[in-house]
Amino acid sequence: MKYAMLAGVLLVAAACQTPTPKQTQEVPAAKDQHTLSNADSIRMQHLSLDVAVNFEQHQISGQAVWTIENPSKLPVLKLDTYGLTIDSVTVDGKKVPHTLDPTLPHLGNRLNIPVEAASRKVAIWYKTGSKATALQWLEPSQTLGRKHPFLYTQSESIYARTWIPCPDGPGIRFTYDACVTVPKGLMALMSAENTQQRSDSGIYHFKMEQPVPAYLMALAAGDIAFRAIDQRTGVYAEPAMLEKAHYELGEVGKMVSTAESLYGPYRWGRYDVLILPPGFPLGGMENPRLTFSTPTIIAGDRSLVSLIAHELAHSWSGNLVTNATWEDFWLNEGFTVYFERRIMEAMMGADYADMLWELGYQDLENEVKSLGKDSKDTHLKLDLKDRDPDDGLTSIAYEKGAHFLRLIEETAGRAKLDTFLRHYFDGHAFQTMSTEQFLQYLDANLIQGDTTLARKINIKAWVYGPGIPANCPRVPQKRFEKVDAERNRFLQGTAATQLATQGWTSHEWLHFLRKMPQPLTVAQMEQLDKAFHFTQTGNSEVADRWFIMSVAADYTPAYGSMEQFLSTVGRRKFLTPLYTEMMKTPKGQEMAKRIYGKYKQNYHPLAQETLDKLIK
Numbered sequence: 001m002k003y004a005m006l007a008g009v010l011l012v013a014a015a016c017q018t019p020t021p022k023q024t025q026e027v028p029a030a031k032d033q034h035t036l037s038n039a040d041s042i043r044m045q046h047l048s049l050d051v052a053v054n055f056e057q058h059q060i061s062g063q064a065v066w067t068i069e070n071p072s073k074l075p076v077l078k079l080d081t082y083g084l085t086i087d088s089v090t091v092d093g094k095k096v097p098h099t100l101d102p103t104l105p106h107l108g109n110r111l112n113i114p115v116e117a118a119s120r121k122v123a124i125w126y127k128t129g130s131k132a133t134a135l136q137w138l139e140p141s142q143t144l145g146r147k148h149p150f151l152y153t154q155s156e157s158i159y160a161r162t163w164i165p166c167p168d169g170p171g172i173r174f175t176y177d178a179c180v181t182v183p184k185g186l187m188a189l190m191s192a193e194n195t196q197q198r199s200d201s202g203i204y205h206f207k208m209e210q211p212v213p214a215y216l217m218a219l220a221a222g223d224i225a226f227r228a229i230d231q232r233t234g235v236y237a238e239p240a241m242l243e244k245a246h247y248e249l250g251e252v253g254k255m256v257s258t259a260e261s262l263y264g265p266y267r268w269g270r271y272d273v274l275i276l277p278p279g280f281p282l283g284g285m286e287n288p289r290l291t292f293s294t295p296t297i298i299a300g301d302r303s304l305v306s307l308i309a310h311e312l313a314h315s316w317s318g319n320l321v322t323n324a325t326w327e328d329f330w331l332n333e334g335f336t337v338y339f340e341r342r343i344m345e346a347m348m349g350a351d352y353a354d355m356l357w358e359l360g361y362q363d364l365e366n367e368v369k370s371l372g373k374d375s376k377d378t379h380l381k382l383d384l385k386d387r388d389p390d391d392g393l394t395s396i397a398y399e400k401g402a403h404f405l406r407l408i409e410e411t412a413g414r415a416k417l418d419t420f421l422r423h424y425f426d427g428h429a430f431q432t433m434s435t436e437q438f439l440q441y442l443d444a445n446l447i448q449g450d451t452t453l454a455r456k457i458n459i460k461a462w463v464y465g466p467g468i469p470a471n472c473p474r475v476p477q478k479r480f481e482k483v484d485a486e487r488n489r490f491l492q493g494t495a496a497t498q499l500a501t502q503g504w505t506s507h508e509w510l511h512f513l514r515k516m517p518q519p520l521t522v523a524q525m526e527q528l529d530k531a532f533h534f535t536q537t538g539n540s541e542v543a544d545r546w547f548i549m550s551v552a553a554d555y556t557p558a559y560g561s562m563e564q565f566l567s568t569v570g571r572r573k574f575l576t577p578l579y580t581e582m583m584k585t586p587k588g589q590e591m592a593k594r595i596y597g598k599y600k601q602n603y604h605p606l607a608q609e610t611l612d613k614l615i616k
């Protein structure tokens with residue numbers, strides 16, 4: 001608390017002395033290779049969506065009405081679709097002949113609609129296909145309550161086109177309103193203004209007045225209830241999860257104020273979190289006004305809420321200032337990880353945030369090792385030509401990006417970077433940003449001709465070079481040094497029950513396990529389990545690490561709990577390394593195939609796509 005207030009005072013003082021930032025508009029807009037739409041020339045101002053959700057047929061159908069402006073007088077409006085059936089199209093009320101191009105790999109089918117210079121309203125009647133990647137349909141048995149089905153969407157990176165005909169590129173923003181019909185008794189939510197109340201008719205109305213790109217379009221429907229945290233924050237979850245979720249997220253209101261004290265006003269009205277059923281493939285998704293979160297953060301002790309700090313931070317980096325293309329993804333994620341850790345530092349203290357930095361550095365090291373230290377995929381600026389954009393979306397953008405900002409902080413000074421970032425978010429609110437535009441803005445407003453500073457940071461090596469640059473900052477580890485000492489004592493023969501582990505958070509436990517040599521002997525595993533009950537832990541981060549170690553050591557007493565974990569948890573971050581470890585031995589392969597075969601349908605199509613490649 002004290003720390004946060006002090007930081008706020010310093011910030012205001014620094015901001016007053018800074019001249020107006022220089023704008024840098026001369027860098028041309030980046031070309032987005034992952035959209036087939038021409039919405040960079042035809043303005044897509046507003047979307048009115050009127051759709052019904054059919055749980056029996058696993059289908060969304062209805063009408064998307066686009067309000068457009070065509071100043072370049074183009075004869076054709078081109079939109080992204082993937083697997084959609086287009087029933088008919090009208091322009092200003094008049095039926096027009098549309099065409100749908102053949103499917104392109106990753107990109108789908110371009111929808112071509114004849115328009116005129118004066119055309120204003122383009123209405124498209126459509127239904128989703130059977131393989132809509134964005135949609136996960138859960139049977140009642142896959143939910144906590146087990147009575148009602150559940151649907152949720154995941155549109156990032158280019159899956160909005162699998163449920164809405166749209167210009168599906170991060171550089172194109174529009175406002176929207178929606179009318180969504182779901183079966184009576186269920187609640188529907190969107191990345192928009194939500195009612196908090198169930199509607200008797202099953203009809204819900206939504207309004208999003210701030211312009212957003214298509215990847216931030218989101219919908220969920222199911223047996224969902226709401227509980228307020230404070231005036232502007234709250235939590236949605238299945239009723240059986242609501243109380244636990246409400247406790248776990250109790251600090252979210254404070255988190256929003258802390259974020260505002262760092263980088264300026266929260267501009268989206270309410271901030272709510274929806275806790276999804278366990279199959280959600282990601283940690284969280286920063287859908288505006290309504291973060292979608294994995295239930296794996298519900299640890300019972302608020303120890304994993306840095307994930308919410310991350311999604312909240314996206315309300316500035318990503319949702320407010322958006323990467324122009326997926327090749328600039330580090331501008332969304334690197335900034336967000338840096339911001340997330342600043343929020344956690346202000347709320348929990350520097351020692352705590354330092355642990356997050358170290359765990360992040362370990363993730364970065366592992367990612368560079370698995371991609372290869374000279375791989376172009378370890379550059380911050382990616383090359384995704386003719387590729388699935390998801391292929392490039394690795395920890396590099398997150399951790400190399402965040403460490404790059406930390407290096408600027410350490411080199412230029414925190415006050416200077418904070419002032420810079422504050423102006424950066426204010427000056428580019430609701431706009432897009434390419435890597436080149438950012439670098440020019442950085443040069444004009446922070447480097448400002450200081451050649452020593454520029455040399456020390458070495459921007460080129462970070463943005464256009466591979467691996468971990470030599471000047472990558474390492475954060476001193478007060479708390480982890482103690483953990484290292486206890487681990488060494490154990491490895492040298494001290495009984496697990498004799499280790500000084502009082503007051504450890506899940507981060508300390510994670511570090512304790514991550515740095516264990518692999519494999520441990522079964523006797524060592526047994527001893528640790530007896531002392532610390534890892535097999536039974538309710539903390540998903542610790543559990544995942546423990547199960548990986550169990551597979552490596554063939555520690556069979558953990559296998560029952562591991563299968564239980566794999567039967568429900570759908571988060572790719574946990575599934576991929578655990579299944580990868582299993583695939584290393586014939587016995588493990590057999591186990592992986594059996595377990596995956598049994599629970600595959602509980603995972604989101606995105607997670608299935610990753611695992612299908614791994615488990616053959």
Ligand SMILES: [Zn+2]
Nearest residue numbers: 310314333336
């Ligand atoms: Zn993120």
